[in-house]
Amino acid sequence: MRQVDVAIIGAGSAGLTALGLIKKVTNNYVLINEGWYGTTCAKVGCMPSKVLIQIADDFDRLKKLPVEGIEGVAQAHVNGETVMKRVQSMRDGFVEKTIAPWQTLPADKNLNGRAAFIDANTLEVTYSDGQTEQIQAKQIILAPGSRPVLPAAWQAIQGVVTSDTFFEQASLPKKVAVIGLGVIGLELGQAMARLGVEVVGIEMADTLAGISDPEVRNKALELLGHDFPLYLGQAAQLEPIENGVKVSVGEQSIEVDQVLAALGRRPNLDTVNLANAGITLDEQGMPEIDSSTMRIQGTSIYVAGDATGQKAILHEAADEGRIAAYNVIQALQQGEAKHYQARTELGMAFTHPNIGFFGKRFVELDPEHIAIGSYNFNMLGRPRVMQETEGLIRLYADKKTKQLVGGEMIAPRGEHLLHQLAWVHQLNVEIAEILRLPFYHPNIEEGVRMALRELAKQLYDKPVEEVIGA
Ligand SMILES: Cc1cc2nc3c(=O)[nH]c(=O)nc-3n(C[C@H](O)[C@H](O)[C@H](O)COP(=O)(O)OP(=O)(O)OC[C@H]3O[C@@H](n4cnc5c(N)ncnc54)[C@H](O)[C@@H]3O)c2cc1C
Numbered sequence: 018m019r020q021v022d023v024a025i026i027g028a029g030s031a032g033l034t035a036l037g038l039i040k041k042v043t044n045n046y047v048l049i050n051e052g053w054y055g056t057t058c059a060k061v062g063c064m065p066s067k068v069l070i071q072i073a074d075d076f077d078r079l080k081k082l083p084v085e086g087i088e089g090v091a092q093a094h095v096n097g098e099t100v101m102k103r104v105q106s107m108r109d110g111f112v113e114k115t116i117a118p119w120q121t122l123p124a125d126k127n128l129n130g131r132a133a134f135i136d137a138n139t140l141e142v143t144y145s146d147g148q149t150e151q152i153q154a155k156q157i158i159l160a161p162g163s164r165p166v167l168p169a170a171w172q173a174i175q176g177v178v179t180s181d182t183f184f185e186q187a188s189l190p191k192k193v194a195v196i197g198l199g200v201i202g203l204e205l206g207q208a209m210a211r212l213g214v215e216v217v218g219i220e221m222a223d224t225l226a227g228i229s230d231p232e233v234r235n236k237a238l239e240l241l242g243h244d245f246p247l248y249l250g251q252a253a254q255l256e257p258i259e260n261g262v263k264v265s266v267g268e269q270s271i272e273v274d275q276v277l278a279a280l281g282r283r284p285n286l287d288t289v290n291l292a293n294a295g296i297t298l299d300e301q302g303m304p305e306i307d308s309s310t311m312r313i314q315g316t317s318i319y320v321a322g323d324a325t326g327q328k329a330i331l332h333e334a335a336d337e338g339r340i341a342a343y344n345v346i347q348a349l350q351q352g353e354a355k356h357y358q359a360r361t362e363l364g365m366a367f368t369h370p371n372i373g374f375f376g377k378r379f380v381e382l383d384p385e386h387i388a389i390g391s392y393n394f395n396m397l398g399r400p401r402v403m404q405e406t407e408g409l410i411r412l413y414a415d416k417k418t419k420q421l422v423g424g425e426m427i428a429p430r431g432e433h434l435l436h437q438l439a440w441v442h443q444l445n446v447e448i449a450e451i452l453r454l455p456f457y458h459p460n461i462e463e464g465v466r467m468a469l470r471e472l473a474k475q476l477y478d479k480p481v482e483e484v485i486g487a
């Protein structure tokens with residue numbers, strides 16, 4: 018049986034990040050990946066979705082131009098085939114870059130097959146031709162990602178797609194039901210609607226994109242509702258019909274050409290037979306992972322990326338791959354495990370306006386202990402110039418420490434505001450200190466300043482100017 022120092026399972030963003038570090042300390046490793054290469058992010062995730070969103074936003078922006086004296090835009094129309102060709106050709110470029118480090122690996126280290134545990138240090142790799150090989154590894158990094166949730170009954174219905182198949186289409190569909198209005202459903206649903214596809218959105222929870230602040234939720238419902246009708250609080254039933262799908266929600270039903278099922282993603286840990294490694298699993302089939310080391314306690318197995326079932330986003334997958342690799346290297350060199358502190362949590366949907374949160378969400382906080390500063394953009398100069406005055410920021414600060422603890426928003430250019438807020442949150446500074454930072458005029462950031470000033474009024478028992486010292 019082949020013996021290696023390290024086996025990495027999954028050539029996605031987490032696995033490839035880990036590989037980059039492992040290669041520096043040992044030449045005795047294998048990378049095992051099932052199916053296609055190119056990472057979820059580049060092939061079916063972050064990147065193709067952002068290309069579609071960019072095209073949709075560019076087209077939508079045309080509506081705002083006549084008032085500025087730019088004429089003739091009414092003739093503009095969308096060519097669905099060209100849109101999808103653009104999405105696919107850009108995606109192929111991103112995939113090409115992503116697979117470069119994998120392509121240079123020697124064949125004996127680069128195994129295209131499914132890995133599963135035989136015991137805690139032994140893996141069986143099943144290749145596509147049915148051949149198998151056993152490999153014993155001192156240390157194992159599990160980074161097998163996640164897959165779209167798709168109920169068994171829906172799998173056989175023609176016209177049901179997920180984000181794995183959506184970007185393969187030759188053209189845009191005509192009429193679509195987007196089921197599940199989390200990040201994927203909202204981003205793709207709004208983009209399609211803005212490109213002229215008839216879209217309805219259905220979500221069984223009472224909110225969109227996981228927003229927990231009721232005021233931000235209401236604003237998001239109002240604003241996204243301008244793009245396509247949203248049905249919340251009900252799960253949809255599907256029935257195949259000729260040339261499409263009948264979608265029922267409560268008493269109502271509609272017929273569509275296509276259903277985009279965006280019901281969430283399931284970690285792929287169930288594909289690796291973890292039970293054979295003697296690991297205790299919870300009801301969801303998940304092991305207990307120490308998020309500061311990425312190690313499954315008491316084993317030489319580490320988990321990184323979407324497979325953890327925690328933060329299914331790219332920079333977290335890369336960070337976790339790095340942490341797992343650092344600790345695998347420590348273990349190979351008989352060193353002590355290193356514990357890493359997670360960065361401030363940050364999540365966003367690239368809808369328009371952008372939706373997102375940083376730090377703690379509203380639902381995680383005790384209203385007794387926090388002050389809330391909010392602002393909408395109606396009166397700010399720059400958003401008015403840009404014709405993007407709709408949005409709401411809600412910032413939460415701890416009454417005792419006077420520091421930001423988190424925030425939720427739907428805001429023009431919110432992706433940038435969320436970054437800046439996450440950065441200052443991670444630095445643990447008081448609201449007064451943040452207000453002493455420069456804010457240029459005229460800018461969207463002035464909206465953040467207004468919300469911070471509102472917090473300062475509640476947190477300090479003197480006028481804001483005195484608090485800031487200006
Ligand atoms: C539509 C969409 C849009 C997204 N947009 C964003 C965004 O804008 N920003 C953001 O931060 N994140 C976004 N994400 C999330 C981001 O893409 C993921 O968090 C990230 O790609 C996860 O990386 P990973 O390495 O964990 O998994 P992956 O990249 O999925 O890699 C896992 C690999 O493991 C392989 N594998 C699985 N099981 C086995 C096995 N048993 N044996 C061997 N190999 C196996 C898989 O085939 C795959 O190649 C988006 C996701 C989707 C679906």
Ligand SMILES: NC(=O)c1ccc[n+]([C@@H]2O[C@H](COP(=O)([O-])OP(=O)(O)OC[C@H]3O[C@@H](n4cnc5c(N)ncnc54)[C@H](O)[C@@H]3O)[C@@H](O)[C@H]2O)c1
Pocket residue numbers: 196197198199200201202204219220221222226227251252253279280281282328329330364365366367
């Ligand atoms: N901009 C980004 O960073 C970005 C973009 C896309 C995806 N992602 C990542 O991908 C992950 C998966 O995204 P997602 O949108 O699939 O998952 P999600 O968990 O965000 O949303 C799934 C939604 O589907 C709903 N749902 C589930 N079953 C349903 C049913 N039968 N009927 C109606 N609604 C139902 C859930 O209530 C939930 O709101 C996210 O957690 C996110 O981390 C990130």
